[in-house]
Amino acid sequence: MSRPLTSATADAHGGTAAPAAATAVGHEAGGDAVLRVTDLTVDFPTDDGVVHAVRGVSYALSPREVLGIVGESGSGKSVTSLAIIGLLPKTARITGSVRFRGEELIGLPDKDMRKVRGEQIAMIFQDPMTSLNPVYPIGWQIAEGIRAHHRDVSRAAARSRAVDLLALVGIPHPKERAANYPHEFSGGMRQRVVIALAMANDPDVIIADEPTTALDVTVQAQILETLQKAQQETSAAIVLITHDLGVVAGVADRVLVMYAGKPVELGSVDDVYYRPRMPYSIGLLGSLPRLDAVDQDRLTPIAGAPPSLINLPPGCPFSPRCPLRQGVCDDEEPALRQTDGQAHYAACHFSHTLESEDGVPEGLFSATSADFSGPIAIMPPTGAVAPTEGPQS
Amino acid sequence: MTATAEQPASTAIGTEPVLSVRDLVKHFPITSRGVIRRKIGDIHAVCGVSFDLYPRETLGLVGESGCGKSTTGRTVLQLQPATSGSVVFQGQELTDKSSKQMRSVRRDLQIVFQDPYASLNPRMTVNDIVAEPLRIHGLHDKHSGDKMRELFRLVGLNPEHGNRYPHEFSGGQRQRIGIARALALEPKALILDEPVSALDVSIQAGVVNLLEELQDRLGLAYLFIAHDLSVVRHIADRVAVMYLGKIVELADRPELFDRPAHPYTQALMSAIPIPDPVKERERRRIVIRGDVPSPASPPSGCRFRTRCPKFANQLSEGERERCVEEEPALIERGQGHPAACHYAAVEKVL
Numbered sequence: 233m234s235r236p237l238t239s240a241t242a243d244a245h246g247g248t249a250a251p252a253a254a255t256a257v258g259h260e261a262g263g264d265a266v267l268r269v270t271d272l273t274v275d276f277p278t279d280d281g282v283v284h285a286v287r288g289v290s291y292a293l294s295p296r297e298v299l300g301i302v303g304e305s306g307s308g309k310s311v312t313s314l315a316i317i318g319l320l321p322k323t324a325r326i327t328g329s330v331r332f333r334g335e336e337l338i339g340l341p342d343k344d345m346r347k348v349r350g351e352q353i354a355m356i357f358q359d360p361m362t363s364l365n366p367v368y369p370i371g372w373q374i375a376e377g378i379r380a381h382h383r384d385v386s387r388a389a390a391r392s393r394a395v396d397l398l399a400l401v402g403i404p405h406p407k408e409r410a411a412n413y414p415h416e417f418s419g420g421m422r423q424r425v426v427i428a429l430a431m432a433n434d435p436d437v438i439i440a441d442e443p444t445t446a447l448d449v450t451v452q453a454q455i456l457e458t459l460q461k462a463q464q465e466t467s468a469a470i471v472l473i474t475h476d477l478g479v480v481a482g483v484a485d486r487v488l489v490m491y492a493g494k495p496v497e498l499g500s501v502d503d504v505y506y507r508p509r510m511p512y513s514i515g516l517l518g519s520l521p522r523l524d525a526v527d528q529d530r531l532t533p534i535a536g537a538p539p540s541l542i543n544l545p546p547g548c549p550f551s552p553r554c555p556l557r558q559g560v561c562d563d564e565e566p567a568l569r570q571t572d573g574q575a576h577y578a579a580c581h582f583s584h585t586l587e588s589e590d591g592v593p594e595g596l597f598s599a600t601s602a603d604f605s606g607p608i609a610i611m612p613p614t615g616a617v618a619p620t621e622g623p624q625s
Numbered sequence: 626m627t628a629t630a631e632q633p634a635s636t637a638i639g640t641e642p643v644l645s646v647r648d649l650v651k652h653f654p655i656t657s658r659g660v661i662r663r664k665i666g667d668i669h670a671v672c673g674v675s676f677d678l679y680p681r682e683t684l685g686l687v688g689e690s691g692c693g694k695s696t697t698g699r700t701v702l703q704l705q706p707a708t709s710g711s712v713v714f715q716g717q718e719l720t721d722k723s724s725k726q727m728r729s730v731r732r733d734l735q736i737v738f739q740d741p742y743a744s745l746n747p748r749m750t751v752n753d754i755v756a757e758p759l760r761i762h763g764l765h766d767k768h769s770g771d772k773m774r775e776l777f778r779l780v781g782l783n784p785e786h787g788n789r790y791p792h793e794f795s796g797g798q799r800q801r802i803g804i805a806r807a808l809a810l811e812p813k814a815l816i817l818d819e820p821v822s823a824l825d826v827s828i829q830a831g832v833v834n835l836l837e838e839l840q841d842r843l844g845l846a847y848l849f850i851a852h853d854l855s856v857v858r859h860i861a862d863r864v865a866v867m868y869l870g871k872i873v874e875l876a877d878r879p880e881l882f883d884r885p886a887h888p889y890t891q892a893l894m895s896a897i898p899i900p901d902p903v904k905e906r907e908r909r910r911i912v913i914r915g916d917v918p919s920p921a922s923p924p925s926g927c928r929f930r931t932r933c934p935k936f937a938n939q940l941s942e943g944e945r946e947r948c949v950e951e952e953p954a955l956i957e958r959g960q961g962h963p964a965a966c967h968y969a970a971v972e973k974v975l
Contacts, residue, residue, distance in 0.1 A: 304825040418916040448689035448852070453896040453912050475825065478898025482905035501902040519830035521859035523882075523897050524904065524975050528859055530837070533830035537795045599834060 265292035266436050266469050267316070267353070272328035272338075274308070274315050281542040285311045287493040288328070290568075293437065298463070298470045300484030300501070302477060302516075306538055308493035309473045313439045317353050318345045332437070351381040354430035354468075356459075358442035360422035364414040370425045371395065371410025377432045397428040400465060401458050420451035424458055431462050438462065439471045444479065456483060477520060481505060486575075489513050492539055492549035495568055499576035509571040509578035509586050511554045515597050530599030548581070555596050556582045641716075642677035643814050643846050644701065644734070649674045649710035651693070651700045655921060669920050670696040672870035673710070675955075678814060683840065683847040685861030685878075687854055689893075691917055693870040694850045695739075698816045701848070702736055703727050715813065732762060735807035739819035741799035745791040751802050752787035758809045776805045781835055797828035801835065808839070814846040821856060833860060854897055858882055866890045869920060869928040872955055876962035886960040886969040888935045889913075894974045911974070926950050927966070935968060944968065 274286040286308040293299055301309045314320045316330050318337065330337040332352060337345065349355075357363040365373055374394035379385055385393075391410070398406035401424040414422055423443060430438050440459060444452040456479065463470055472484055480487055480501065487504045489497040489512065497510040508514045515534040522528060536553040539545075548554070551561035560581050568579045572587045580586075651671040656662040671693040678684050686694045700707045703719050712719040714734055722730065735758075738744040745754055752773055759765040759772070774784035780801040791799055800820060807815055817836070821829040837860060839845060851857050857864055864881045866874045866889065874887040885891045888911075895911040913932045918924055930936045930948045940948070947967050955965040 304827060420916055448917075449854075449896045450689065450892060450913050451916065452898075453910060454914075457910075457912060476898065477826075477900040478905070481900050481902045482898050482908075505900065505902050516827055517900065519827045520900055521830070521833065521853075521855045522899065522901075523855040523858055523894065524899050524901070525858070526879075531830035531833055531859065533834065534827035535831070537797070537828070 264295065266295050266333060267293040267471075268329075268331040269312075269316065270329040270331075272312060272315060272330060273326070274311050274320065275325040276323060277325070278542075283541050284544060285493055285541055286315065287544075289490075289493075289495055291488055291495070291498065293469045293471065295436070295469055296463070296467055297486065298472060298484045300480035300487045301471060301473045301490060302475060302480055302487060303490035304475060304516075304538060306541070307490040308541075309490050310441050312490075313355070313441055313471065313473060317349050317355055317439065318342070319349075319355075347381070350377060350435070351433040352435055353437045353439065354433070354435040356423075356426050356430050356438065356440040356443045358445050360419060360426050360446070361414075363426050364422060364429075366414050369411050369413055370417070371398070374398070374410075374425075374429055374432055377429050381433050393432070394428075397431055398425070400431070401425070401428045401462070402454070403428075420447055420454060423447060423451075423455050427455070427458055427462050431466050434466050435468050437471065438466070438468045439473070441473045442475070443472075445474070445476070452479070459483070477505075477517065489516070492544065493541055494549070494579065495577075496550065496579045497577065498568065499573060499578075503573050503576040507572065507576070509576065509583040510580045511556050511582075511586075511596060512550050513578075514586075515553075518597055532597040532599050534597060548579075555598075556580070556585070558582070640679055642679050643715060644678035644848070645711075645713040646677075646697075646701060647675045647711045647713075649697065649700060649712065650708045651696050651705065652708045666921055669870050669923055671700060672923075674867070674870075674872055676865055676872065676875065678846050678848055680813070680846050681840065681844050682863065683849050683861045685857035685864040686848060686850045686867060687852060687857050687864060687893075688867035689852060689917060691869075691920065692867040693920075694852075694867050695818055697867070698736065698818050698848060698850050702731070702734060702816060704736075728761070732810045733813045734816070735810065735812040735814075736816040736818060737800075737803050737807050737820045740823055741796055741803055742791075742823075744803055745799055747791055750788050750790055751794070754791070754802060755787075755805045755809055758806060762810060764810070772809075776809060779808065779839070780805045781831070795828070796824050797832055800824060800832055804832075804835070804839070808843070811843075812845070814848070816848045816850070818850045819852065820849075822851065822853060829856075836860065854894060866893065869917060869923055871928060871965065873929065873966070874962070874964040875955065880962050882975060883973070884960065884962075884971040885974060886958075886962070886964040886971050887929075887966045888933050889929045890964075891972050891974050892934065927953050929966075935966075940968065 270290050272286055272289045276283040276285055289312050291299065303309045315326050320326065326338055328338065332348060337348060364370065371391060371394045374397060375387065375390035378390040378393055395406045395410050398410055403409050403421060403424055417425065443459065444455050447455060472480065474480060484501055486499065487501055488495050489504065491512050497504055497508065497513045504513060508517060518532040519534060521531060534553050539549050547562040548565055551557045554561065566579045566581045568577045571578045571583050649671055650673055652667040653670055654664045655666040655668060657665045674697055676684060686697060688694045699705050701712050703722065707720050714730060717730065719730060755773055755776055756765060756769055759769055773787055777784040777787060782798060782801050794802065821832050824832060833856060840847060849857065849861055858878065861878055863877050865872045868889050874881065874890045885894060892911045892913045899905050911934055913934055915932050918931055924931050927948045936945060936948055953965045953967045955963045957963050958969045960969055960971050
């Protein structure tokens with residue numbers, strides 16, 4: 233795994249022509265990045281073999297920035313974040329570097345990590361049902377979070393700060409509600425409590441891992457609003473992990489698209505949405521049914537499925553599903569290279585062929601309904617042949 | 626059915642609906658704890674839902690979790706007995722049928738479930754799974770092997786994989802197996818209960834396309850239950866929006882999306898993020914406050930009034946009284962389609 237990876241990142245550094253080669257990939261933050269992730273890899277040894285869940289993620293997070301990380305299930309977006317705050321099980325093998333304001337977090341003993349976690353980097357999880365302790369009142373839990381990092385704060389002060397936080401995230405009657413237990417809140421309200429918890433110690437970075445996925449859309453809108461309020465209040469930078477490209481479009485400044493454990497495209501939201509330079513991003517955008525589309529003809533799915541992360545073949549992990557695939561794709565994994573824009577990176581051997589196109593290239597993926605590319609043509613054009621007539625070509 | 630199939634279903638006056646649901650009610654009892662388990666109340670899951678489903682048409686049934694859309698689907702199929710109301714499928718009343726009699730009805734009315742991991746028996750090969758409906762209905766014979774291969778091709782799967790077990794397939798492929806099973810008996814109508822919400826978007830698109838193609842080729846009618854309005858906009862001909870057990874708005878697709886009249890529909894549409902950064906930044910959001918009230922004690926009058934932005938910000942004291950006291954009927958009030966709001970007014974959201 234390390235061989236193609238190191239060569240890949242080396243390439244990228246050449247492309248960006250940055251002097252600090254080790255951390256050059258895809259950041260504009262310069263020296264003042266709050267969080268700098270470099271060549272992060274995570275492997276899980278299992279009975280079936282080693283799962284390469286994260287295979288070289290690098291990014292830098294500027295202060296107050298919102299970075300959206302998108303990808304489908306199994307693309308490594310959650311594992312990346314868990315590795316950053318050191319919450320992975322001990323069996324996980326982590327390499328690379330995560331620097332928070334210059335301080336290395338990988339390999340930090342748990343005792344020291346605890347000081348970072350919650351106080352400097354806070355985390356919001358997907359499921360608000362399981363991220364709160366069911367046997368303590370929520371006010372108590374927030375106060376505990378404050379006092380865990382600030383012993384000098386009195387219990388009473390911590391409790392009143394907890395009430396203030398609950399008011400801030402929009403819990404009605406915060407003073408009375410602080411004495412309630414998690415089960416007495418709805419899902420949306422619980423997620424507000426979790427956001428209040430994340431804000432409690434004024435962190436510099438908030439990692440939100442699918443914060444709205446378990447919620448209904450009307451509640452999702454409320455929670456995203458609350459999250460933006462939390463950012464204004466704490467001036468934290470936010471890493472927003474989601475599979476919903478719509479959520480990222482509205483909230484994020486930059487987007488990182490992940491596929492099979494690696495970033496395949498990184499750029500400003502406008503760059504990635506209007507000028508995608510990696511076939512996977514293009515396919516992902518094309519496969520979305522859109523609420524604002526008047527008469528969307530057929531959706532264009534990406535054929536096939538993401539690869540297994542146990543025995544990844546050499547070359548680009550997307551190549552089996554890619555319409556631009558050529559020989560080189562199966563031999564060499566493309567590095568994340570700078571493409572047309574200043575701060576726009578894509579990992580594709582042929583991203584230059586997409587550069588001339590303004591906007592999203594059309595017709596790259598076909599509007600098929602099939603799931604395997606076998607010798608049988610599954611669906612003749614609509615209405616042409618009755619199903620009883622069997623295979624066609 | 627074939628004679629009238631050419632007409633667009635939603636406007637086809639005189640076309641017989643395949644499925645006709647009237648005032649469907651489903652209550653679930655709430656029982657006390659302890660040994661005796663007295664009934665102490667009801668969950669009002671579905672409260673007087675009426676709609677028609679025409680041949681070759683897709684009716685989208687959308688709403689948030691807990692609004693009763695899945696219960697509606699299951700009650701239509703008599704997987705749960707209805708508390709009251711009528712379900713007429715191809716001229717037959719289903720609510721008074723015994724489970725034995727329902728079996729023959731289900732040849733023509735099948736369901737595809739949301740979770741492709743839970744709905745396939747892990748101990749059966751997919752061939753056996755897809756053939757099971759044929760066995761149940763005594764249609765399994767020596768030609769069934771050909772039929773299986775044909776069904777696999779129809780849903781875009783490799784027929785050679787029939788001897789594999791469900792765990793060997795991805796989520797999208799499993800959902801295709803579920804669809805193949807539902808199609809095995811050549812039904813007239815399918816109830817699709819969130820068929821794509823468990824799938825990743827790049828996979829979801831393939832299944833949506835498949836459903837559209839199957840409808841075109843086999844002339845199926847779909848009751849498409851979903852929470853995702855974007856998918857519904859793509860696939861449905863008509864859309865019914867549900868809130869807390871009731872349909873609040875029912876319209877043809879272009880009508881609903883261009884001219885939503887119910888405040889809930891408007892809020893729902895405006896809450897859905899659009900994957901377009903500029904549009905998304907410029908959009909005005911109608912954010913509704915609070916959560917869905919408990920279906921055990923729904924609000925009096927209009928059920929949406931507790932969260933309604935119109936009720937909170939625009940109506941006068943006197944007008945509000947009507948929302949509290951009188952339940953708005955699902956009728957047309959000059960917007961071109963029925964909406965269950967006393968003060969329905971078209972507002973462009975998208």
